[in-house]
Amino acid sequence: MLAVVPPPVTVRAPAKVNLHLAVGDARDDGYHELATIFQALSLTDEVTVSVADEPGLDVTGEGADTVPLDSSNLAWRAARALAEHVGRDPDHLKVRIDIRKSIPVAGGMAGGSADAAATLVGLVNLWRLEMGRDELSGVAATLGSDIPFSLHGGYALGTGRGERLVPVLSRHTFHWVIALASRGLSTPDVFAELDRLRREGSPPRVGGVEPVLEALSSGDPLQLALLLGNDLQAAAVSLRPALRRTLRAGVNAGAVAGMISGSGPSCAFLCTDGDSAVRVAAELSGVGVCRTVRVAHGPVPGARVVSSEDSPRPTPPQVHA
Ligand SMILES: C[C@@](CO)(OP(=O)(O)O)[C@H](O)COP(=O)(O)OP(=O)(O)OC[C@H]1O[C@@H](n2ccc(N)nc2=O)[C@H](O)[C@@H]1O
Ligand SMILES: Nc1ncnc2c1ncn2[C@@H]1O[C@H](COP(=O)(O)OP(=O)(O)O)[C@@H](O)[C@H]1O
Known part of the structure; x- marks a missing residue:
């Protein structure tokens, strides 16, 4: 009997910037209560999932040599x-995952989360699962705070x-320049540094x-510039003083505001328009x-299947005997 092997699925998932990041106290489970406004950025990773006899994972692109290739990889x-x-055996996954990174690793831009989200969406399609976004978001939340x-x-x-x-609900686009650092910062270390700074x-x-919500609905970058804020910024700068x-430099170069992205060390500079960002x-x-540096804009959609025409490696359906 012939079994039809589904074609590989390629998914694109965005980086994020926290336009507003208020960090509360540490909870008993070690996490901090947050109130944050996320914006998804046009800086994206792409993940291709395919059926394979031998499971495998490969990472190429931005920071690939610092991404774990073992079972700790978020994807x-x-x-x-x-x-x-969904009741499949996680120890016998006949899946290959290929990640092409553009989002900096450990950069405060949710790159690993993007890869995890892209993998979830890819596998839902590859395995032809009937799953709503809420159910998938529930699985995502068990893996990391940013993945939903x-x-x-x-x-x-x-x-x-x-x-x-x-x-x-705002459709206004904002334009950014992102400054990428040579080395990442660990998210737990930055939260711990904030706790230390707050004790002292x-x-x-x-x-x-x-x-901030009002500025988003106005679409005015000058209004938003005055309101961007990140409680983790002091901690990231304390661990990496050169970020000051x-x-x-970003503001001197003409950005209307600059901030640390999430836990850093990437810096996000808000610009008045796309030309100014360039x-x-x-x-x-x-x-x-x-x-x-990278130029980016947001918002963009969350993890989405890339049509086969756009896919860098379109593969026709294969038939195995
Ligand atoms: C700070 C933020 C802001 O969006 O993003 P990044 O800048 O890292 O991308 C997030 O809160 C990061 O989310 P994510 O990277 O998914 O973190 P998780 O894997 O859930 O948690 C990693 C560790 O960060 C700390 N953590 C994370 C989230 C949170 N609300 N409180 C915390 O204290 C904890 O030490 C936790 O063990
Ligand atoms: N697919 C992945 N891409 C990037 N990092 C990953 C991935 N899987 C696991 N990691 C680990 O997660 C850590 C945080 O990475 P990342 O999500 O890029 O940063 P951040 O939490 O600052 O947004 C990295 O130091 C890396 O070791």
């Missing part, structure tokens, strides 16, 4: 979690440890989310305060 963990959820947003995309208000999402003093705290220079990127890349 692989996502595949196992989904398999368990990587599925969701657009804008969202995140609470809890960041995994509880409410959509934010009073690092600045962001205000409420309401004014990077933040200053000019700021060109100037910033010559100053020597970061490894490289």
Whole structure:
């Protein structure tokens, strides 16, 4: 009998920036209560999942040499979690996962979360599962706080440890320059540094989310520039003091505001429009305060199957005897 092997599925998933990141106290489970406004950015990773006799994982692109290729890879963990959820044997996954990274690793931009979200969406399609977004988001939340947003995309208000999402209804696009660092920062280390700073003093705290939501609905980058805020910024800068220079250089280059993205060390610079972002990127890349720069805009959709025409490796359906 002939068994039809489904064709590989390629999924694109976005990076994120936290336009507003309010961090509360540490909870008993070690996580911190957050109130954050996420925006999904046009900086994306692509993940192809395919049926394979031997399971496998490969990572290429931005920071690939620093990404684990074993079972600790978030994409692989996502595949196992989904398999368990739908009653497949997670120890015998006949799946190959190929990740092409553009999102910096350990950069505060949810790159691993994007890969996990893309893997979930890819496998739902490859395995032809009937699963709603809410059910998939529940699986995602067990793997990492940012992964539900990587599925969701657009804008969202995140609470809890960041995994509880409410959509934010704004379609206005904002333009960014992202400065990438040579080395990443560990998210737990940055939260721990914030706890330490708070024990010793009073690092600045962001205000409420309401004014930021209003700025998003106005679409005015100058209004938003005044309201961007990140409680983790002081901690990231404390662990990596050179980031102060990077933040200053972006504003000197013409950005209307600069901030640490999430737990850092990537710096996100808000620009008035796309042309301005290109000019700021060109100037910033010559100053020597970061490894490289990227221009990005948001919001963009969450993890989505890329049509086969766009896929870098379109493969026709295979038939195995
Ligand atoms: C800070 C944020 C802001 O969006 O993103 P990044 O900047 O890392 O991308 C997120 O809260 C990161 O989310 P994510 O990277 O998924 O973190 P998780 O895997 O869930 O947690 C990693 C570790 O970070 C700390 N953590 C994370 C989330 C949270 N609300 N409180 C925490 O204290 C905990 O030490 C936890 O063990
Ligand atoms: N698919 C993946 N891509 C990137 N990092 C991964 C992946 N899987 C596991 N990791 C690990 O997760 C850590 C956090 O990576 P990442 O999600 O890129 O950063 P951040 O939490 O700052 O957004 C990395 O140090 C890396 O060791």
